[in-house]
Amino acid sequence: MSDQTRANAPTPYHPAQGNVGFYQRNRDVQPAAFTAIYKTSTLRSPRNALLSLPSCLSEFTGPVFGHNELGALDNDLIRNFAKTGDPIGERILVHGRVLDENAKPVRCALVEFWQANAGGRYRHKNDTYLAPIDPNFGGCGRALTDNDGYYFFRTIKPGPYPWRNYVNSWRPAHIHFSLFGTGFAQRLVTQMYFEGDPLIKICPIVNTIPDASAIERLIAPLDLNAAAPMDLLAYRFDMVLRGSRSTLFENKLAGN
Amino acid sequence: MINTLNYLTETASQTAGPYVHIGLIPGQAGFDIFENNFSNIMVTPETLGERITVEGRVFDGSGTLVRDVLVEVWQANAAGRYNHPADTQNKPIDPSFRGWGRAGSDFETGVFSFETIKPGCVTNPDGRTGAPHLSVWLVSRGINIGLQTRLYFADEAEANANDPVLRMIELQARRATLIASRSERDGKAIYSLDIHLQGPDETVFFDF
Numbered sequence: 055m056s057d058q059t060r061a062n063a064p065t066p067y068h069p070a071q072g073n074v075g076f077y078q079r080n081r082d083v084q085p086a087a088f089t090a091i092y093k094t095s096t097l098r099s100p101r102n103a104l105l106s107l108p109s110c111l112s113e114f115t116g117p118v119f120g121h122n123e124l125g126a127l128d129n130d131l132i133r134n135f136a137k138t139g140d141p142i143g144e145r146i147l148v149h150g151r152v153l154d155e156n157a158k159p160v161r162c163a164l165v166e167f168w169q170a171n172a173g174g175r176y177r178h179k180n181d182t183y184l185a186p187i188d189p190n191f192g193g194c195g196r197a198l199t200d201n202d203g204y205y206f207f208r209t210i211k212p213g214p215y216p217w218r219n220y221v222n223s224w225r226p227a228h229i230h231f232s233l234f235g236t237g238f239a240q241r242l243v244t245q246m247y248f249e250g251d252p253l254i255k256i257c258p259i260v261n262t263i264p265d266a267s268a269i270e271r272l273i274a275p276l277d278l279n280a281a282a283p284m285d286l287l288a289y290r291f292d293m294v295l296r297g298s299r300s301t302l303f304e305n306k307l308a309g310n
Numbered sequence: 311m312i313n314t315l316n317y318l319t320e321t322a323s324q325t326a327g328p329y330v331h332i333g334l335i336p337g338q339a340g341f342d343i344f345e346n347n348f349s350n351i352m353v354t355p356e357t358l359g360e361r362i363t364v365e366g367r368v369f370d371g372s373g374t375l376v377r378d379v380l381v382e383v384w385q386a387n388a389a390g391r392y393n394h395p396a397d398t399q400n401k402p403i404d405p406s407f408r409g410w411g412r413a414g415s416d417f418e419t420g421v422f423s424f425e426t427i428k429p430g431c432v433t434n435p436d437g438r439t440g441a442p443h444l445s446v447w448l449v450s451r452g453i454n455i456g457l458q459t460r461l462y463f464a465d466e467a468e469a470n471a472n473d474p475v476l477r478m479i480e481l482q483a484r485r486a487t488l489i490a491s492r493s494e495r496d497g498k499a500i501y502s503l504d505i506h507l508q509g510p511d512e513t514v515f516f517d518f
Contacts, residue, residue, distance in 0.1 A: 074396065074435055079517060083322050085454035092325070094452030097371040098507050104517035107478055110434050112445045113458075113518040115394035116384060117410035125345045135343055155317045168333025178329040179340040180378070180417070192343045194333045230326065230333055236396070238384045239518045241456055243449050245324040259325060262454050268322040293321045 075109035076239055076296040077155055085262035092258045093219055113239035114298075119164045121198055128196050131169075131209035135192030142188055143172030143210030145286035148246070148274065151203040152233060155297030159203025163295075166232040167207065168194040174215030174225075183215055208286065211248065219258050226253035226260070235295040246291045247273045323456065326449035330380045331414055338414045350413035352383075352426040356406035359388025359427030362499045364444065364461065364490065367420045370452075371508030375420035379450040382412045383424055383461070385443070390430025399433055428499075431469060441469035441476065443488075448505070458516045461503050462489045479514055487513045 087099035127134040132141060148167075152160040170176045170193065173185035177193050197205040212227050228245045235241075247254050254260055254273065263269050280288035331339040337347060353361065364383070368376040386392050386409060391401040393409050409429075413422040426444075433439045444461040462470050470476055470489065479485045490501035505513045 075518075077317075080320055083319055085323060087454060087457075089454060092452070092454070095325075095454055096452075097374070098376065098450065098452035099371075099454075100457070100512055100515050101371075101508055102484075102512055102514075104515050105479060106517040107475060109518045110440065110475065111392060111397055111399075111432055112384070112386075112440070112443070112460075115392040115396050117408055118394060123346050128344060135341075153318060155320060157316065157318050166333050168329065176329045176332060177339065177341055178332050180328060192332075192336070192341060194336055194343060196333075196344075230324075230330070232326070232334060236394075238445050238447065239458070241382070241447050242321060242323060243326045243330075243456060244321050262324075263322045265322070268319065271319075272322060272324070294318045296320050297317065 074111065074114045075299050076114070076237060077299065078106070079296060083263070083265040083268035085264065089258075089262040092262050095262070109237065109239050114237045116234060116236060116238035116240070119162060119198060119234070121162075124196060124198060129205075129207040131191070131193065131195045131207060133208075134195060136190045139190055141171065141191035141210050143191075143213075145208070146211050147206060147208055147280055147282070147286055147288040148229065148291055149204070149206035149277075149280060149288065150274075150290050150292040152199050152205065152235075152293050152295065153203055154235065154240075154295050158297075159199070159201065160235050160295055161199060161201050161203060163199040163203065163205075164196065164234045165199060165205045166194070166196040167229050169209065169212040169229045170215055172210050172213050174213035185213070185215065214251075214253055223258065224253050226251040226257050231291075231293065233293060233295060236298070240295040242293075242295060244293070245272065246289075248289060249273055249275045323454060325451060325454055326380060326456075328378055328451040330378075330449060334380055334412060335414050338417075348412050350411050350422070350424045352408070352411040352424060354406050357427055358404050358407070359429075360499065361425070362428050362501055363423055363425055363495075364501045364503070365421055365423035366461075366490070366503040366505055367422070368415060368448065368450075368505045368507065369509070373509065376450060376507065377415050377417050377420040379415045379422065379448050380412065381415070381422045382410065382447045383426070384445040384447075385409045385426065386429040386432050388427050388430050390432045390442075392432070397432075401430075428463065438474045441466050441473035443473075446505075453507075457507075458518055459505065459513055460488050460516070461501070463501060464489050464491045475516075484512075484514050487511060
Protein backbone atom coordinates (compact mmCIF):
# COMPACT_ATOMS: atom_id res chain seq x y z
CA MET A 55 0.00 0.00 0.00
CA SER A 56 1.42 3.39 -0.97
CA ASP A 57 1.39 6.31 1.43
CA GLN A 58 -1.10 8.15 -0.78
CA THR A 59 -3.80 5.55 -0.24
CA ARG A 60 -3.49 5.48 3.52
CA ALA A 61 -6.23 7.29 5.39
CA ASN A 62 -3.66 8.56 7.85
CA ALA A 63 -1.02 9.68 5.39
CA PRO A 64 2.12 10.45 7.37
CA THR A 65 2.89 14.05 8.22
CA PRO A 66 5.95 15.11 10.17
CA TYR A 67 5.16 14.69 13.84
CA HIS A 68 6.02 17.48 16.22
CA PRO A 69 5.18 16.91 19.83
CA ALA A 70 4.87 20.59 20.79
CA GLN A 71 1.93 21.25 18.50
CA GLY A 72 -1.26 21.64 20.45
CA ASN A 73 0.70 20.96 23.58
CA VAL A 74 0.06 24.21 25.38
CA GLY A 75 -0.41 23.59 29.03
CA PHE A 76 1.29 22.46 32.16
CA TYR A 77 2.17 19.09 33.55
CA GLN A 78 -0.73 17.73 35.49
CA ARG A 79 -0.63 18.76 39.11
CA ASN A 80 1.03 16.16 41.32
CA ARG A 81 -1.77 15.62 43.82
CA ASP A 82 0.37 13.19 45.86
CA VAL A 83 2.23 16.15 47.35
CA GLN A 84 -0.70 18.57 47.61
CA PRO A 85 -3.19 18.74 50.48
CA ALA A 86 -6.67 17.41 49.84
CA ALA A 87 -9.53 19.90 50.03
CA PHE A 88 -10.98 18.22 53.13
CA THR A 89 -8.47 17.52 55.89
CA ALA A 90 -10.20 16.63 59.18
CA ILE A 91 -7.25 17.78 61.33
CA TYR A 92 -7.63 21.34 60.00
CA LYS A 93 -11.19 21.89 61.10
CA THR A 94 -11.99 24.98 59.04
CA SER A 95 -11.60 22.89 55.89
CA THR A 96 -14.66 20.82 56.83
CA LEU A 97 -17.27 23.21 55.41
CA ARG A 98 -15.00 24.94 52.91
CA SER A 99 -14.01 21.90 50.86
CA PRO A 100 -15.78 20.80 47.69
CA ARG A 101 -17.20 17.28 47.95
CA ASN A 102 -17.39 16.64 44.22
CA ALA A 103 -14.26 15.58 42.39
CA LEU A 104 -12.45 18.37 40.58
CA LEU A 105 -13.05 18.28 36.82
CA SER A 106 -9.63 17.57 35.31
CA LEU A 107 -9.12 19.12 31.86
CA PRO A 108 -6.03 20.08 29.87
CA SER A 109 -5.18 23.77 30.12
CA CYS A 110 -6.63 26.04 27.44
CA LEU A 111 -5.13 29.38 26.51
CA SER A 112 -7.11 30.75 29.48
CA GLU A 113 -4.98 28.84 31.96
CA PHE A 114 -1.71 28.79 30.03
CA THR A 115 -1.60 32.59 30.01
CA GLY A 116 -1.70 34.86 33.05
CA PRO A 117 -1.02 38.41 34.17
CA VAL A 118 2.37 39.92 33.35
CA PHE A 119 3.98 42.22 35.92
CA GLY A 120 6.77 44.76 35.50
CA HIS A 121 9.48 46.09 37.79
CA ASN A 122 8.05 49.60 37.45
CA GLU A 123 4.97 48.49 39.39
CA LEU A 124 6.89 47.92 42.62
CA GLY A 125 8.26 50.52 44.98
CA ALA A 126 11.90 50.67 46.12
CA LEU A 127 11.02 49.51 49.66
CA ASP A 128 8.45 46.88 48.71
CA ASN A 129 10.92 44.08 49.50
CA ASP A 130 12.15 45.60 52.76
CA LEU A 131 9.76 44.84 55.62
CA ILE A 132 12.23 46.37 58.08
CA ARG A 133 11.73 49.79 56.49
CA ASN A 134 8.54 49.78 54.42
CA PHE A 135 6.29 50.66 57.38
CA ALA A 136 8.85 52.10 59.80
CA LYS A 137 7.56 55.23 61.57
CA THR A 138 9.78 55.93 64.57
CA GLY A 139 12.54 53.33 64.06
CA ASP A 140 13.09 49.73 63.04
CA PRO A 141 10.63 47.01 64.10
CA ILE A 142 11.36 44.76 67.10
CA GLY A 143 12.69 41.30 66.30
CA GLU A 144 15.42 39.14 64.82
CA ARG A 145 16.58 40.74 61.59
CA ILE A 146 16.66 38.27 58.71
CA LEU A 147 17.05 38.03 54.95
CA VAL A 148 14.83 35.54 53.13
CA HIS A 149 15.99 34.63 49.66
CA GLY A 150 15.76 31.92 47.03
CA ARG A 151 14.71 31.06 43.51
CA VAL A 152 11.42 30.35 41.80
CA LEU A 153 11.84 27.46 39.35
CA ASP A 154 9.42 25.36 37.36
CA GLU A 155 9.27 21.57 37.33
CA ASN A 156 11.72 21.58 34.40
CA ALA A 157 14.19 23.33 36.76
CA LYS A 158 14.02 26.46 34.60
CA PRO A 159 13.96 29.82 36.39
CA VAL A 160 10.62 31.61 36.36
CA ARG A 161 11.51 35.16 35.37
CA CYS A 162 9.56 38.26 36.41
CA ALA A 163 7.46 36.12 38.75
CA LEU A 164 5.54 38.27 41.23
CA VAL A 165 6.30 36.97 44.73
CA GLU A 166 4.21 38.47 47.55
CA PHE A 167 4.68 37.73 51.25
CA TRP A 168 3.00 38.54 54.54
CA GLN A 169 3.58 37.64 58.14
CA ALA A 170 2.96 38.31 61.82
CA ASN A 171 5.31 40.54 63.81
CA ALA A 172 7.95 39.25 66.24
CA GLY A 173 5.27 38.74 68.92
CA GLY A 174 3.00 36.71 66.63
CA ARG A 175 0.48 39.49 66.00
CA TYR A 176 -0.82 40.45 62.56
CA ARG A 177 -1.59 44.00 61.51
CA HIS A 178 -5.15 43.08 60.54
CA LYS A 179 -8.46 44.42 61.77
CA ASN A 180 -9.68 40.87 62.48
CA ASP A 181 -6.67 39.77 64.57
CA THR A 182 -7.41 40.19 68.29
CA TYR A 183 -4.49 38.21 69.74
CA LEU A 184 -3.20 39.86 72.92
CA ALA A 185 0.38 40.35 71.68
CA PRO A 186 0.96 44.00 70.76
CA ILE A 187 1.03 45.54 67.32
CA ASP A 188 4.48 46.84 66.41
CA PRO A 189 4.07 50.46 65.28
CA ASN A 190 7.02 50.06 62.92
CA PHE A 191 5.98 46.86 61.24
CA GLY A 192 3.40 46.44 58.49
CA GLY A 193 4.12 42.80 57.71
CA CYS A 194 3.88 42.59 53.94
CA GLY A 195 6.05 43.01 50.90
CA ARG A 196 6.65 41.85 47.35
CA ALA A 197 9.36 41.26 44.79
CA LEU A 198 9.77 40.30 41.13
CA THR A 199 12.23 37.53 40.34
CA ASP A 200 15.23 38.33 38.13
CA ASN A 201 16.49 36.36 35.11
CA ASP A 202 17.69 33.55 37.39
CA GLY A 203 14.32 33.36 39.14
CA TYR A 204 15.96 34.90 42.21
CA TYR A 205 14.15 37.01 44.81
CA PHE A 206 15.05 38.34 48.24
CA PHE A 207 13.61 40.46 51.00
CA ARG A 208 14.59 41.78 54.40
CA THR A 209 12.30 41.34 57.38
CA ILE A 210 12.15 40.32 61.05
CA LYS A 211 11.49 36.75 62.09
CA PRO A 212 7.78 36.30 62.83
CA GLY A 213 6.65 34.84 66.15
CA PRO A 214 4.43 31.79 66.69
CA TYR A 215 0.85 32.42 67.82
CA PRO A 216 -2.14 30.49 69.17
CA TRP A 217 -5.22 29.76 67.06
CA ARG A 218 -8.51 27.99 67.47
CA ASN A 219 -8.30 24.47 66.15
CA TYR A 220 -7.56 22.28 69.14
CA VAL A 221 -7.68 23.88 72.61
CA ASN A 222 -3.96 24.59 72.56
CA SER A 223 -2.94 24.88 68.89
CA TRP A 224 -0.02 27.13 67.96
CA ARG A 225 1.17 28.00 64.49
CA PRO A 226 4.90 27.58 63.98
CA ALA A 227 6.63 30.80 62.94
CA HIS A 228 5.89 31.20 59.23
CA ILE A 229 5.81 33.57 56.29
CA HIS A 230 2.97 33.36 53.75
CA PHE A 231 3.90 33.40 50.06
CA SER A 232 1.78 34.08 46.97
CA LEU A 233 3.28 33.24 43.57
CA PHE A 234 2.51 33.90 39.94
CA GLY A 235 4.14 31.97 37.12
CA THR A 236 3.58 32.66 33.44
CA GLY A 237 0.14 30.99 33.42
CA PHE A 238 -2.87 31.38 35.71
CA ALA A 239 -2.90 27.60 36.36
CA GLN A 240 0.49 27.98 38.11
CA ARG A 241 -0.98 30.29 40.74
CA LEU A 242 0.17 29.12 44.17
CA VAL A 243 -0.10 30.18 47.80
CA THR A 244 2.05 28.52 50.43
CA GLN A 245 3.86 29.10 53.72
CA MET A 246 7.54 29.01 54.64
CA TYR A 247 8.67 27.61 57.99
CA PHE A 248 11.97 27.95 59.85
CA GLU A 249 14.50 25.19 60.45
CA GLY A 250 14.43 23.86 64.00
CA ASP A 251 10.94 25.01 65.02
CA PRO A 252 9.38 22.30 67.26
CA LEU A 253 5.86 23.48 66.39
CA ILE A 254 6.16 22.40 62.75
CA LYS A 255 5.64 18.71 63.31
CA ILE A 256 2.47 19.16 65.39
CA CYS A 257 0.84 21.82 63.22
CA PRO A 258 -2.51 20.69 61.72
CA ILE A 259 -2.08 23.05 58.75
CA VAL A 260 1.40 21.74 57.97
CA ASN A 261 0.07 18.21 58.31
CA THR A 262 -2.61 18.73 55.66
CA ILE A 263 0.30 17.93 53.29
CA PRO A 264 0.35 14.15 52.78
CA ASP A 265 4.01 13.84 51.83
CA ALA A 266 6.88 14.16 54.32
CA SER A 267 9.44 15.40 51.80
CA ALA A 268 6.98 18.00 50.48
CA ILE A 269 6.70 19.32 54.05
CA GLU A 270 10.48 19.41 54.39
CA ARG A 271 10.69 21.55 51.26
CA LEU A 272 8.62 24.21 53.05
CA ILE A 273 11.20 24.45 55.86
CA ALA A 274 13.83 27.06 55.10
CA PRO A 275 17.33 26.23 56.35
CA LEU A 276 19.52 28.78 58.04
CA ASP A 277 21.87 30.10 55.35
CA LEU A 278 24.85 31.53 57.16
CA ASN A 279 26.65 32.29 53.90
CA ALA A 280 23.99 34.87 53.06
CA ALA A 281 23.94 36.40 56.54
CA ALA A 282 25.38 39.89 56.95
CA PRO A 283 27.89 39.92 59.85
CA MET A 284 26.73 42.03 62.83
CA ASP A 285 23.47 42.77 60.99
CA LEU A 286 21.12 39.95 59.96
CA LEU A 287 20.75 36.18 59.61
CA ALA A 288 19.50 34.57 56.40
CA TYR A 289 17.13 31.77 55.43
CA ARG A 290 16.94 30.15 52.00
CA PHE A 291 13.59 29.28 50.43
CA ASP A 292 13.33 27.95 46.87
CA MET A 293 9.91 27.32 45.35
CA VAL A 294 8.74 25.28 42.36
CA LEU A 295 5.81 26.02 40.08
CA ARG A 296 4.22 23.61 37.61
CA GLY A 297 6.27 22.92 34.49
CA SER A 298 5.18 23.83 30.98
CA ARG A 299 4.94 21.12 28.32
CA SER A 300 6.06 23.45 25.55
CA THR A 301 9.47 24.14 27.09
CA LEU A 302 10.31 20.44 26.68
CA PHE A 303 10.48 20.71 22.93
CA GLU A 304 12.66 22.47 20.44
CA ASN A 305 10.20 24.81 18.72
CA LYS A 306 9.06 26.78 21.66
CA LEU A 307 5.87 28.78 21.71
CA ALA A 308 6.44 32.50 21.79
CA GLY A 309 6.61 33.73 25.33
CA ASN A 310 8.13 30.64 26.86
CA MET B 311 18.38 0.34 38.17
CA ILE B 312 16.73 2.70 35.68
CA ASN B 313 17.53 6.25 34.63
CA THR B 314 16.31 9.04 36.85
CA LEU B 315 13.76 11.64 35.75
CA ASN B 316 15.10 14.97 36.89
CA TYR B 317 11.86 16.89 37.18
CA LEU B 318 11.36 19.01 40.23
CA THR B 319 8.14 18.71 42.24
CA GLU B 320 5.70 21.56 42.64
CA THR B 321 5.85 23.25 46.04
CA ALA B 322 3.04 22.15 48.34
CA SER B 323 0.17 24.57 48.81
CA GLN B 324 -0.86 25.89 52.22
CA THR B 325 -3.98 27.83 53.12
CA ALA B 326 -3.85 31.59 52.58
CA GLY B 327 -5.27 31.93 56.10
CA PRO B 328 -7.59 34.55 57.58
CA TYR B 329 -5.11 37.41 57.10
CA VAL B 330 -4.43 37.01 53.37
CA HIS B 331 -5.54 40.64 52.98
CA ILE B 332 -2.35 41.90 54.67
CA GLY B 333 -0.22 40.59 51.86
CA LEU B 334 -2.45 40.95 48.83
CA ILE B 335 -4.88 43.80 49.56
CA PRO B 336 -3.51 45.57 52.66
CA GLY B 337 -6.15 48.30 52.43
CA GLN B 338 -8.77 45.77 53.47
CA ALA B 339 -6.62 44.62 56.41
CA GLY B 340 -6.77 48.23 57.57
CA PHE B 341 -3.54 49.93 56.52
CA ASP B 342 -1.83 51.68 53.66
CA ILE B 343 1.69 50.60 52.73
CA PHE B 344 2.32 50.36 48.96
CA GLU B 345 2.32 53.22 46.49
CA ASN B 346 0.84 51.00 43.79
CA ASN B 347 -1.95 48.64 44.85
CA PHE B 348 -3.45 45.79 42.87
CA SER B 349 -7.22 45.96 42.91
CA ASN B 350 -10.60 45.00 41.54
CA ILE B 351 -10.67 47.95 39.13
CA MET B 352 -9.44 46.37 35.90
CA VAL B 353 -10.28 49.19 33.49
CA THR B 354 -9.02 52.67 32.75
CA PRO B 355 -10.97 55.25 30.71
CA GLU B 356 -9.00 54.08 27.64
CA THR B 357 -9.92 50.38 27.92
CA LEU B 358 -11.94 49.10 24.97
CA GLY B 359 -15.16 47.18 25.46
CA GLU B 360 -18.47 47.09 27.27
CA ARG B 361 -18.08 48.17 30.91
CA ILE B 362 -19.49 45.58 33.28
CA THR B 363 -19.50 44.87 37.00
CA VAL B 364 -18.96 41.27 38.03
CA GLU B 365 -20.01 40.49 41.57
CA GLY B 366 -20.66 37.50 43.74
CA ARG B 367 -20.66 35.88 47.12
CA VAL B 368 -19.14 32.68 48.44
CA PHE B 369 -21.02 30.19 50.64
CA ASP B 370 -19.73 27.27 52.70
CA GLY B 371 -21.29 23.82 53.06
CA SER B 372 -23.74 25.02 55.73
CA GLY B 373 -24.99 27.82 53.48
CA THR B 374 -23.16 30.43 55.56
CA LEU B 375 -21.54 33.40 53.82
CA VAL B 376 -17.76 33.17 53.64
CA ARG B 377 -16.56 36.71 54.19
CA ASP B 378 -12.78 36.31 54.17
CA VAL B 379 -12.20 35.03 50.63
CA LEU B 380 -9.68 36.46 48.22
CA VAL B 381 -10.81 36.16 44.60
CA GLU B 382 -8.77 36.75 41.45
CA VAL B 383 -9.99 36.80 37.86
CA TRP B 384 -8.11 36.56 34.56
CA GLN B 385 -9.70 37.24 31.20
CA ALA B 386 -9.23 38.12 27.55
CA ASN B 387 -9.85 41.64 26.26
CA ALA B 388 -12.92 42.75 24.31
CA ALA B 389 -11.42 41.32 21.10
CA GLY B 390 -10.84 37.93 22.71
CA ARG B 391 -7.08 38.20 23.12
CA TYR B 392 -5.09 37.61 26.28
CA ASN B 393 -2.49 40.22 27.16
CA HIS B 394 0.24 37.58 27.21
CA PRO B 395 3.02 36.57 24.78
CA ALA B 396 1.82 32.95 24.54
CA ASP B 397 -1.45 34.11 22.97
CA THR B 398 -0.60 34.21 19.25
CA GLN B 399 -4.13 34.78 17.92
CA ASN B 400 -4.29 37.37 15.17
CA LYS B 401 -6.21 39.88 17.29
CA PRO B 402 -5.19 43.22 18.81
CA ILE B 403 -3.81 43.54 22.33
CA ASP B 404 -5.45 46.35 24.30
CA PRO B 405 -2.56 48.15 26.04
CA SER B 406 -5.06 49.60 28.51
CA PHE B 407 -6.20 46.21 29.72
CA ARG B 408 -4.10 43.69 31.62
CA GLY B 409 -7.07 41.40 32.18
CA TRP B 410 -6.39 40.57 35.80
CA GLY B 411 -8.02 41.72 39.02
CA ARG B 412 -8.04 40.89 42.69
CA ALA B 413 -10.79 41.44 45.27
CA GLY B 414 -11.63 40.48 48.83
CA SER B 415 -15.15 39.60 49.84
CA ASP B 416 -16.52 42.32 52.09
CA PHE B 417 -16.18 41.51 55.82
CA GLU B 418 -19.84 42.53 56.38
CA THR B 419 -21.79 41.72 53.24
CA GLY B 420 -19.58 38.96 51.81
CA VAL B 421 -19.81 40.55 48.35
CA PHE B 422 -16.78 40.70 46.05
CA SER B 423 -16.83 42.69 42.83
CA PHE B 424 -14.76 43.59 39.78
CA GLU B 425 -15.02 46.57 37.43
CA THR B 426 -14.06 45.19 34.06
CA ILE B 427 -15.14 44.72 30.45
CA LYS B 428 -16.93 41.85 28.83
CA PRO B 429 -14.33 39.59 27.19
CA GLY B 430 -14.51 38.37 23.60
CA CYS B 431 -14.35 34.75 22.47
CA VAL B 432 -10.94 33.06 22.47
CA THR B 433 -9.86 30.52 19.85
CA ASN B 434 -7.45 27.95 21.23
CA PRO B 435 -4.44 26.54 19.32
CA ASP B 436 -6.49 23.37 18.68
CA GLY B 437 -8.96 25.51 16.72
CA ARG B 438 -11.80 25.33 19.22
CA THR B 439 -13.47 28.58 20.21
CA GLY B 440 -14.75 29.06 23.74
CA ALA B 441 -17.58 31.20 25.06
CA PRO B 442 -16.64 34.49 26.75
CA HIS B 443 -15.59 33.77 30.32
CA LEU B 444 -13.45 34.81 33.27
CA SER B 445 -11.04 32.39 34.88
CA VAL B 446 -11.60 32.56 38.64
CA TRP B 447 -9.23 31.55 41.43
CA LEU B 448 -10.07 31.72 45.11
CA VAL B 449 -8.28 31.18 48.38
CA SER B 450 -9.18 31.66 52.03
CA ARG B 451 -8.82 30.24 55.49
CA GLY B 452 -9.97 26.61 55.31
CA ILE B 453 -9.09 26.25 51.61
CA ASN B 454 -5.93 24.14 51.45
CA ILE B 455 -5.20 24.68 47.77
CA GLY B 456 -6.54 27.48 45.56
CA LEU B 457 -9.80 26.62 43.81
CA GLN B 458 -10.07 27.16 40.05
CA THR B 459 -13.42 27.82 38.45
CA ARG B 460 -14.89 29.91 35.64
CA LEU B 461 -17.56 32.53 35.20
CA TYR B 462 -19.66 32.54 32.02
CA PHE B 463 -22.36 35.01 30.95
CA ALA B 464 -26.08 34.15 30.94
CA ASP B 465 -26.74 36.25 27.82
CA GLU B 466 -24.33 34.12 25.77
CA ALA B 467 -26.57 31.06 25.70
CA GLU B 468 -25.56 29.92 22.24
CA ALA B 469 -21.82 30.29 22.82
CA ASN B 470 -22.19 28.63 26.22
CA ALA B 471 -23.97 25.66 24.65
CA ASN B 472 -20.95 25.11 22.39
CA ASP B 473 -18.22 25.88 24.91
CA PRO B 474 -15.73 23.00 25.00
CA VAL B 475 -15.21 23.29 28.77
CA LEU B 476 -18.87 23.66 29.78
CA ARG B 477 -19.69 20.69 27.59
CA MET B 478 -17.28 18.53 29.56
CA ILE B 479 -19.40 18.94 32.70
CA GLU B 480 -21.25 15.66 32.66
CA LEU B 481 -24.12 16.63 34.93
CA GLN B 482 -25.84 19.28 32.86
CA ALA B 483 -27.51 20.82 35.91
CA ARG B 484 -24.09 21.65 37.34
CA ARG B 485 -23.16 23.77 34.31
CA ALA B 486 -25.50 26.41 35.68
CA THR B 487 -23.21 26.89 38.70
CA LEU B 488 -20.77 28.76 36.41
CA ILE B 489 -23.21 31.07 34.66
CA ALA B 490 -23.61 34.62 35.96
CA SER B 491 -27.01 36.26 35.62
CA ARG B 492 -27.29 39.69 34.03
CA SER B 493 -29.12 42.65 35.49
CA GLU B 494 -28.84 46.42 35.21
CA ARG B 495 -28.10 48.99 37.87
CA ASP B 496 -27.95 52.70 37.00
CA GLY B 497 -27.75 51.77 33.33
CA LYS B 498 -24.71 49.52 33.82
CA ALA B 499 -24.59 45.76 33.27
CA ILE B 500 -24.10 43.70 36.43
CA TYR B 501 -23.24 40.02 36.23
CA SER B 502 -23.83 38.13 39.47
CA LEU B 503 -22.63 34.71 40.48
CA ASP B 504 -22.74 32.98 43.84
CA ILE B 505 -20.04 30.39 44.46
CA HIS B 506 -20.87 27.41 46.67
CA LEU B 507 -17.85 25.64 48.10
CA GLN B 508 -19.95 22.65 49.10
CA GLY B 509 -23.55 21.45 49.30
CA PRO B 510 -26.38 20.77 46.86
CA ASP B 511 -25.46 23.76 44.66
CA GLU B 512 -21.72 23.11 44.80
CA THR B 513 -19.85 25.05 42.12
CA VAL B 514 -17.90 23.10 39.52
CA PHE B 515 -14.19 23.42 40.32
CA PHE B 516 -11.50 22.51 37.82
CA ASP B 517 -8.10 20.89 37.84
CA PHE B 518 -6.63 22.46 34.70
